Structures are given as C-alpha cells and as structure tokens.
Amino acid sequence: MEALIAYLEAGLVSGSIYSLIAIGMNLLLVVSDVILFAYGEIVVISMYLCWLILKLSGNYLLAFFGALGSSVILTLLVEPLLRGLREKRLVVETLVMTIAVGMILTEIMAHFLNAGLPIAFPPSVVGGGGEASFGLIKIAAADVYVILATLALLVSLYYFLFKTKQGKALRAISYNIQVARLLGIPLQKATSISFIIAGLMSGVTAALFIVTIGVASPELGAHVTFKGMAVMLLGGMGSLKGGVVGGYILGIIECLVRGYFIGDWADAIAMGCIMIIIILRPGGIIGGAR
Amino acid sequence: MEKNNSFLLRVKDLSISYGNIIAIREINLKVEKGEIVTLIGANGAGKSTLVKGILGIQRPSRGSISFLGQDITWTTVDRIVASGIVLVPEGRGIVMEMTVMENLELGAYHRREGVLVSMEQVFEQFPILRERKHQKAGLLSGGQQQILAIGRALMADPVLIMMDEPSLGLAPILVHQVFEIIAGLKKSGHTILLAEQNARKATQIADRGYVFEKGRIILEGPSQDLIHNEMVSKAYLGG
Numbered sequence: 001m002e003a004l005i006a007y008l009e010a011g012l013v014s015g016s017i018y019s020l021i022a023i024g025m026n027l028l029l030v031v032s033d034v035i036l037f038a039y040g041e042i043v044v045i046s047m048y049l050c051w052l053i054l055k056l057s058g059n060y061l062l063a064f065f066g067a068l069g070s071s072v073i074l075t076l077l078v079e080p081l082l083r084g085l086r087e088k089r090l091v092v093e094t095l096v097m098t099i100a101v102g103m104i105l106t107e108i109m110a111h112f113l114n115a116g117l118p119i120a121f122p123p124s125v126v127g128g129g130g131e132a133s134f135g136l137i138k139i140a141a142a143d144v145y146v147i148l149a150t151l152a153l154l155v156s157l158y159y160f161l162f163k164t165k166q167g168k169a170l171r172a173i174s175y176n177i178q179v180a181r182l183l184g185i186p187l188q189k190a191t192s193i194s195f196i197i198a199g200l201m202s203g204v205t206a207a208l209f210i211v212t213i214g215v216a217s218p219e220l221g222a223h224v225t226f227k228g229m230a231v232m233l234l235g236g237m238g239s240l241k242g243g244v245v246g247g248y249i250l251g252i253i254e255c256l257v258r259g260y261f262i263g264d265w266a267d268a269i270a271m272g273c274i275m276i277i278i279i280l281r282p283g284g285i286i287g288g289a290r
Numbered sequence: 291m292e293k294n295n296s297f298l299l300r301v302k303d304l305s306i307s308y309g310n311i312i313a314i315r316e317i318n319l320k321v322e323k324g325e326i327v328t329l330i331g332a333n334g335a336g337k338s339t340l341v342k343g344i345l346g347i348q349r350p351s352r353g354s355i356s357f358l359g360q361d362i363t364w365t366t367v368d369r370i371v372a373s374g375i376v377l378v379p380e381g382r383g384i385v386m387e388m389t390v391m392e393n394l395e396l397g398a399y400h401r402r403e404g405v406l407v408s409m410e411q412v413f414e415q416f417p418i419l420r421e422r423k424h425q426k427a428g429l430l431s432g433g434q435q436q437i438l439a440i441g442r443a444l445m446a447d448p449v450l451i452m453m454d455e456p457s458l459g460l461a462p463i464l465v466h467q468v469f470e471i472i473a474g475l476k477k478s479g480h481t482i483l484l485a486e487q488n489a490r491k492a493t494q495i496a497d498r499g500y501v502f503e504k505g506r507i508i509l510e511g512p513s514q515d516l517i518h519n520e521m522v523s524k525a526y527l528g529g
Contacts, residue, residue, distance in 0.1 A: 165395065165399065168388070168392055168395060168396065169396065169399060171387075171388065172385050172388065172396055175385050175386070175387045175388065176383075176385050176386075178383075179379070179383045179384070179385055180385075180396075181347070181367060182345065182347065182367070182377055182379050182383055183371065183383075183396055183397065183399060183442075184367050184368045184369075184370065184371020184372060184376075184399065184400060185368065185396070185399055186368040187368075
C-alpha cells in the first residue's frame with residue numbers, strides 16, 4: 001500500500017512535467033498551427049545552458065534565468081524560420097522544419113556542449129535541497145517545487161486565456177482563425193505571444209527537470225519531444241485540458257509500471273496504453289470519438 | 291482636384307482577382323457619413339469580394355481605396371479594423387465556442403476605453419443578448435446570432451459598418467427584424483455599407499445603391515431611382 005502511494009506520488013511529479021510539455025506544444029498548435037517537434041530539444045538545450053552558466057559563474061539565479069532563456073531561443077530562432085511556411089499553409093513542410101531544428105539542436109549538444117557527454121547537476125540543486133520520509137514514501141523538496149510550479153503555471157495560463165483581452169483573442173484564433181482575422185485581431189502578434197508563452201513554459205520545464213532528474217544528455221531532447229507528442233495524442237491534439245489529463249495519466253502509468261514490473265517496461269507499456277486509448281477514442285481522451 | 295475628405299469611403303477603379311480570375315473590375319464607389327449604401331446583385335456578382343477588399347482580406351490588383359482621406363489600399367486588416375471599419379460577415383462569423391459576452395468583447399479588441407459602456411448600450415438595444423450573455427454563442431438561434439454579430443460590430447464604436455448578407459438564411463419575420471435594426475442604426479448616426487441579395491428590402495432602407503453584375507457595377511443611384519428602374523425592377527425586385 002505504501003509502495004502504491006510512493007509510485008503515485010512519483011507519477012504526480014512526472015505527470016506534472018508531462019502536462020507542462022503537452023500544454024506548451026498544444027498552445028503552439030492551436031494558436032500558431034505549429035507542431036513543434038523541437039520542443040523537447042529546446043527544453044534540454046536550456047538545461048545545458050543552465051549547466052554551463054552554473055559551471056562558469058556559480059550563480060544559481062543567473063543559471064535559472066539561463067534556463068528560462070528558452071523563450072528567447074524559441075521566439076527569436078524558430079518562429080521566424082517557420083513563418084514563411086506557415087503563411088503558405090505548408091503543414092508537412094513546417095513539421096519537417098521543426099524536426100530539422102530539433103536535430104540541429106541535438107547535434108549542437110552532442111558536439112559542442114560538454115563534448116557530447118551527459119551533464120549532471122550538483123547535489124545541492126538536484127532534489128531541491130531536502131526531503132521528507134514517510135516510511136517508504138520519500139518526498140523530495142523538488143517534488144513540491146514541481147507541483148507548485150505546475151499549479152502556478154496552470155492557474156496563470158488559465159487567467160491569461162480566460163480573463164485577459166489578449167488571451168481571449170488567442171482563444172478566438174484557436175477556435176476560428178478566419179473569424180478572428182475578420183475581426184481585425186492581429187495574428188502575427190498572437191503567434192509571437194504563443195511562442196513566448198511556450199518558451200517560458202519550456203524554460204520552467206527545464207528547471208524542473210534539473211531539480212528532479214538532475215542529468216541530461218543530447219538524446220534526451222528527442223525523447224522529451226516524443227513523450228510530449230504521445231501526451232498530445234492521448235489527451236487530444238490541441239486540447240489544453242487534454243494535455244493536463246493525458247500528462248498525469250502517462251506519468252502515473254509510467255511510475256506504476258516502473259514500480260511493479262521488473263525490467264525497463266515503463267516506456268513500452270505506457271505507449272501501448274496510449275495506442276489502445278487512441279484506437280478506442282481517436283480524438284484523444286478529451287477529444288472524444290471524433 | 292477632387293476633395294477626398296467629403297467622403298467617408300472612396301473606392302477608385304478597383305479590381306480584385308483570385309489568381310487568374312478577375313472577380314471585380316473598375317469599381318468606383320463612395321460612401322458618405324450617415325448613409326446606408328447598398329450593393330445589390332446576384333450571388334457571385336462581386337459584392338462580397340468588394341467588401342472583403344475594403345476590409346483588407348483581399349488584395350486589389352488595381353485601383354485604390356481611401357477612408358477618411360487616408361489611402362488604405364494596402365493597409366492590413368487589423369489596422370483597418372482599428373481605424374473604424376468593421377464587418378458583419380456573411381454567415382454571422384460568430385465564435386461558437388465562446389460565450390455571447392466574450393464574442394462581444396472580441397468586437398472591442400482595438401478599443402482602449404468605453405468598452406463596458408458600449409456593452410451596456412448593446413445589451414439595452416438587444417436585451418436577448420443580456421439574457422444569454424454567459425451562454426456559448428453556438429447555442430443561439432440563427433436570428434440571435436445575427437443580432438450578436440451586429441452587436442459585436444457596434445462594440446468597436448465603428449465609423450463604417452459593412453454588412454455581408456445579413457438576412458441570409460433567416461425566416462421572413464427575422465429578416466424584417468434585421469432590416470429594422472439596420473434602419474435604426476442609421477437613425478442613431480451610423481454609416482452602413484450593405485451587401486444584400488434581398489434587393490427589395492435593401493433598397494427600401496438604403497439611401498443609395500450600386501447594382502453588381504458579373505463583377506462590374508452596371509447601375510448606381512438613389513435607391514428610389516433603382517426601385518423605379520425597369521431593368522432592376524425585373525431582374526432584382528421581382529418585377
């Protein structure tokens with residue numbers, strides 16, 4: 001019983017992070033019509049940046065803001081790259097471009113950052129600096145940070161989308177871009193905002209990865225993107241609610257499998273569950289039967 | 291030299307093409323403050339294209355458009371709406387998934403102040419919107435959605451209201467209601483450019499009209515003249 005609670009707690013933590021990734025990717029999809037296959041790579045390269053800044057300066061605050069620099073990377077680098085293709089509604093080409101960006105970022109990490117070796121963060125950072133034990137159940141300070149940060153981000157995002165003029169404009173675009181255009185809502189501005197929000201979220205995600213896992217390697221980027229896509233499919237492409245629900249479901253399934261099964265079955269079983277759910281409900285859990 | 295500032299809207303020798311197909315050509319049109327100007331003609335004659343061209347959705351291939359003395363031929367949609375031209379689109383253009391109130395708020399996107407006052411005015415004029423303000427707009431009937439679309443246009447505190455087929459798909463009694471609303475808008479000082487297939491109703495409330503046929507204006511004048519014109523009467527007003 002205790003073990004179950006321990007696994008569920010771990011599932012909540014990784015589920016929170018998965019939710020953040022899916023929401024960031026879904027936001028870009030519904031506002032800017034982009035499935036950003038480089039999202040995970042941007043999270044991980046932000047981790048690398050953070051690690052570099054920490055190594056060079058020893059300043060935790062500076063390093064943290066380095067992680068947040070993802071929004072800068074996203075908006076300044078990727079958004080203009082995709083603009084031309086998006087305007088011409090070239091969906092496949094846009095997708096391929098984002099995959100290419102992801103690969104380039106992975107290569108940069110593999111060749112120029114720490115000579116391609118995995119990076120590890122100091123123990124003072126990982127775990128958040130403390131933990132509490134309740135028998136078998138260990139709750140690290142980092143776990144609390146993850147839950148709090150995720151809650152804070154979700155509430156802020158909700159407030160932005162539902163209580164502000166600009167947020168409502170973004171929602172209008174996600175529902176009906178033609179009408180939004182006729183109303184004179186500036187689409188480019190909305191796209192930029194969605195990229196900035198996604199960037200901020202990916203930065204926070206990087207910071208949360210740092211305090212929970214504490215290590216990163218160039219391959220991690222693509223892996224994170226893949227998980228993000230899986231959650232998007234599970235919850236329903238483009239559904240923010242679905243991203244939250246799907247994220248937690250994936251997180252909890254993975255942790256339960258890791259806990260109760262011997263061997264590295266977590267990924268396979270989790271993906272298998274997702275496949276089954278999508279076959280039954282192609283629109284995703286929130287999306288429905290389509 | 292012509293004075294442009296006496297007209298709210300001036301369209302000169304405008305042509306718009308979709309690829310190789312010329313949709314409208316050599317359109318010359320003006321709208322003065324406080325008028326209702328109507329564009330009548332069959333489906334596909336070019337009325338909608340002109341309206342979209344003025345809004346900035348369609349790029350002209352020739353000619354110019356000026357609004358309040360400023361050339362807006364190449365201005366982007368968002369700037370054109372911000373400067374005071376709004377469109378009540380064909381098919382209402384309501385965001386179904388958002389509430390009545392949120393739809394109205396979208397109409398005021400470009401405004402900095404006075405939004406609450408405008409919303410109160412819209413609710414005064416259209417009580418049905420106040421009743422349903424927190425309902426998703428998709429739950430409204432066709433007639434109610436048309437009223438919402440008009441209310442949303444008013445939320446922009448517009449200088450020029452363009453309407454594209456407001457009576458389309460509505461039952462006769464609702465058509466009557468919509469035209470009453472449009473006539474009432476003129477009374478409260480608004481300027482309206484109305485593209486309508488229902489030529490009879492449109493010419494009844496309009497001051498002037500332009501008749502579109504195959505992408506050109508074939509006749510123009512005060513609506514009284516159009517009503518009594520034999521050709522127009524036969525072709526568009528049911529004889």
